[in-house]
Amino acid sequence: MNLLAGLIAGAARLISGVNVRWIDSEPDPRQTVYFANHTSHLDFVVLWSSLPAAIRARARPVAAQDYWERGLRWAVAVNVFHAVLVARRQAQPAPDPREAIDHMVEAMGSDNSLILFPEGTRGTGEEVAAFKSGLYYLCQRKPELRLVPGYLSNLNRILPKGEFLPVPFISRLTFGPPITLKADESKAEFLERARETLCRLRNL
Amino acid sequence: MKNLDPQLVWAFAGVLGLLAVSSLIGLVLKTAIKKPEAQATISNLNARIGAWWIMSAIFALTLVIGPVGSLVLFGLMSLLALREYVTLLPTRRADHRTLFWAFFIFTPLQYCLIGIQWYGMFAILIPVYAFLFVPTRMAIAGDTGAFLERASTLQWGLMICIYCLSYTPALLMLKIPNYGRPAKLMLYLVLVDQLSDVLQYVWGKLLGRHKIAPVISPNKTWEGFVGGIATATAIGAALWWMTPFSPAVAATVSLTITCMGFAGGLTMSAIKRDRGVKDYGTLIKGHGGILDRMDSMCFAAPVFFHIVRYFYVR
Numbered sequence: 001m002n003l004l005a006g007l008i009a010g011a012a013r014l015i016s017g018v019n020v021r022w023i024d025s026e027p028d029p030r031q032t033v034y035f036a037n038h039t040s041h042l043d044f045v046v047l048w049s050s051l052p053a054a055i056r057a058r059a060r061p062v063a064a065q066d067y068w069e070r071g072l073r074w075a076v077a078v079n080v081f082h083a084v085l086v087a088r089r090q091a092q093p094a095p096d097p098r099e100a101i102d103h104m105v106e107a108m109g110s111d112n113s114l115i116l117f118p119e120g121t122r123g124t125g126e127e128v129a130a131f132k133s134g135l136y137y138l139c140q141r142k143p144e145l146r147l148v149p150g151y152l153s154n155l156n157r158i159l160p161k162g163e164f165l166p167v168p169f170i171s172r173l174t175f176g177p178p179i180t181l182k183a184d185e186s187k188a189e190f191l192e193r194a195r196e197t198l199c200r201l202r203n204l
Numbered sequence: 205m206k207n208l209d210p211q212l213v214w215a216f217a218g219v220l221g222l223l224a225v226s227s228l229i230g231l232v233l234k235t236a237i238k239k240p241e242a243q244a245t246i247s248n249l250n251a252r253i254g255a256w257w258i259m260s261a262i263f264a265l266t267l268v269i270g271p272v273g274s275l276v277l278f279g280l281m282s283l284l285a286l287r288e289y290v291t292l293l294p295t296r297r298a299d300h301r302t303l304f305w306a307f308f309i310f311t312p313l314q315y316c317l318i319g320i321q322w323y324g325m326f327a328i329l330i331p332v333y334a335f336l337f338v339p340t341r342m343a344i345a346g347d348t349g350a351f352l353e354r355a356s357t358l359q360w361g362l363m364i365c366i367y368c369l370s371y372t373p374a375l376l377m378l379k380i381p382n383y384g385r386p387a388k389l390m391l392y393l394v395l396v397d398q399l400s401d402v403l404q405y406v407w408g409k410l411l412g413r414h415k416i417a418p419v420i421s422p423n424k425t426w427e428g429f430v431g432g433i434a435t436a437t438a439i440g441a442a443l444w445w446m447t448p449f450s451p452a453v454a455a456t457v458s459l460t461i462t463c464m465g466f467a468g469g470l471t472m473s474a475i476k477r478d479r480g481v482k483d484y485g486t487l488i489k490g491h492g493g494i495l496d497r498m499d500s501m502c503f504a505a506p507v508f509f510h511i512v513r514y515f516y517v518r
Binding site (some may be wrong): 157 | 291515
């Protein structure tokens with residue numbers, strides 16, 4: 001499985017031509033939640049493949065159960081990426097959001113990291129949508145948790161929403177310094193601060 | 205091994221010697237000069253030399269494999285160059301399918317036409333058929349915003365990254381009486397063109413004072429231009445034995461290659477300045493992207509091809 005993971009990571013970097021930058025930050029093996037903007041099906045695999053191998057092996061994506069819970073996709077998601085599958089709010093019957101948080105906390109254990117797209121769904125690439133509250137509840141459960149923002153550019157041009165054939169562009173991934181939940185911060189304040197931290201990386 | 209023409213082997217031995225000497229000089233500079241302000245230039249120089257070893261090895265390998273090797277190599281370079289180029293364009297969501305055609309239909313088709321030696325179609329596929337296809341497909345997509353800008357910038361990219369670049373391996377199509385395999389001629393073009401770039405850089409770093417085009421490229425100086433073009437032309441003339449040319453013709457052709465190469469470098473730099481980037485990409489360590497390395501080839505190859513075809517074929 002390590003070999004397959006390495007091959008997938010290499011292919012993802014080749015196809016996306018991703019140029020990875022760590023600005024005022026550096027790869028750190030400590031438990032972290034990497035959160036990024038979401039515009040393409042390629043987002044997760046490109047972000048995952050851009051992490052150093054040792055960190056990548058412990059970084060698990062949080063993904064929508066309805067999208068991944070099928071045949072080959074499921075096999076890859078579970079066996080290679082060790083995906084944490086959570087039900088989306090649109091799912092029927094409507095899931096209990098606390099269950100998803102429990103599931104994430106459990107998946108993180110003491111030393112696993114997560115890759116999370118807090119917008120919840122793919123956007124057009126022009127604006128970063130408001131964050132869903134999952135990130136906040138996760139931080140409440142694990143107060144010292146490091147959140148590292150990663151801004152993905154051009155992946156929506158490689159494989160936009162609604163297209164099935166990719167076109168090559170050079171993409172870029174910019175990581176920024178970590179943030180943590182402040183003791184007195186409200187949910188709305190925190191989610192907006194996290195979103196702004198991510199957006200600031202766009203033009204750096 | 206049937207592709208190993210002795211003249212080709214001599215030329216590559218020369219390249220090998222040149223690389224070895226450059227690496228030695230790079231090493232000496234690195235250990236001898238401790239001035240902090242020179243460190244960046246020296247480490248960039250060493251990165252460039254390292255990349256030259258890899259590029260030369262890849263090019264030699266594809267030449268030994270034969271025409272298919274060269275076509276695959278240049279086909280991939282076209283794809284990578286086009287990727288660097290379109291990344292800088294203001295493309296829209298509606299251009300996705302048109303771009304797919306550019307990358308995965310027109311690029312392979314162009315190199316296949318060289319492979320089957322269909323010169324008539326090779327020469328017009330991009331300037332006629334792709335030229336008309338691009339705006340048609342964009343019109344069908346239905347987004348009229350900045351339509352002319354989107355269509356024409358993509359057409360221009362296809363001309364540079366696919367059409368012009370494909371003229372280098374297209375030399376393999378030429379049947380020159382009493383000359384043998386044209387692989388030597390392709391190596392000759394690449395050698396003179398790339399040496400001209402290198403020598404302009406070297407002369408510029410050693411003596412460069414007067415900038416030619418400060419707005420477009422701060423590194424291009426008159427000293428670099430004259431020194432680089434003169435020495436590359438002299439080397440091109442001295443290599444006449446691997447071409448169908450006489451020494452005097454070889455000098456004239458080399459001068460044409462180097463001047464076209466300079467024009468290519470200048471034009472492609474103007475695009476970078478317009479888009480506010482320093483390099484097209486980061487693929488080749490120390491050099492930038494494929495387009496940063498091949499900008500001069502894109503302009504030199506078509507002219508060189510047509511000179512040879514007009515005067516030496518049949």
